[in-house]
Amino acid sequence: MKLLMSDYQVTLVNNKMSEFFVKFHGPVETPFAKGVWKIHVELPEQFPYKSPSIGFMNKIFHPNIDELSGSVCLDVINQTWSPMFELINIFEIFLPQLLRYPNPADPLNGEAAALLMRDPKAYAKKVESYVDRYATPEDADQAGEDDDDDEDEDDPRPLKRHNGHSGTNGDAKPNGNGHNNGNGKTEDDVDGEEDEDDEDDKMSDMGEFSDDDEEIMGKMDD
Secondary structure (H helix, E strand, O other): OHHHHOOOOEEEEOOEEEEEEEEEEOOOOOOOOOOEEEEEEEOOOOOOOOOOEEEEOOOOOEOOEOOOOOEEOOHHHHOOOOOOOOHHHHHHHHHHHHHHOOOOOOOOOHHHHHHHHHOHHHHHHHHHHHHHHHOOHHHHHHOOOOOOOOOOOOOOOOOOEEOOEEOOOOOOOOOOOOOEOOOOOEHHHHHHHHHHHHHHHHHHHOOOOOHHHHHHHHHHHO
């Protein structure tokens, strides 16, 4: 694989050739120039006939890259991939072109797309601020390392990244007994109250004793 023989820093996941990280530097003469990103790459079983899955592990501000998940909207990866392409083409050609020539008409980050169309200079400044804050060499080294620990609430990062999709690290809310109904009572409490109400209804349906009934009950007591 040419990528492993190149100058790019490649780190295999569990020594598997099908999943690895690549250090990617922003293209020169762009607002991304000083940035360093850790790119997650996962190869499907059908590779090279099926495109690889790629995603940014540390944050980037770009119209065609989802800020939270790191998913990339890139036609050559998602739709027009060819087995003639090499993985190294992604880092030497495809990603640099995406950063140089964003497509705000097909955004994954609506805020970035709107800002680019409204005020390109302000867009460039915000890109640079993200580079300074999230894309230093240290940020790239640490990206994804603390996914299993408590995460910064202001910077939720998914566990897995795929083209056009994000993974999830949220806690699922279980349904069933004990689920809160919004008024401080659990379903068990509500069910218990309903049972008591049913018993009260049954007693009320019996009606009050008539005088004859009371007389019969009095004879029984005697």
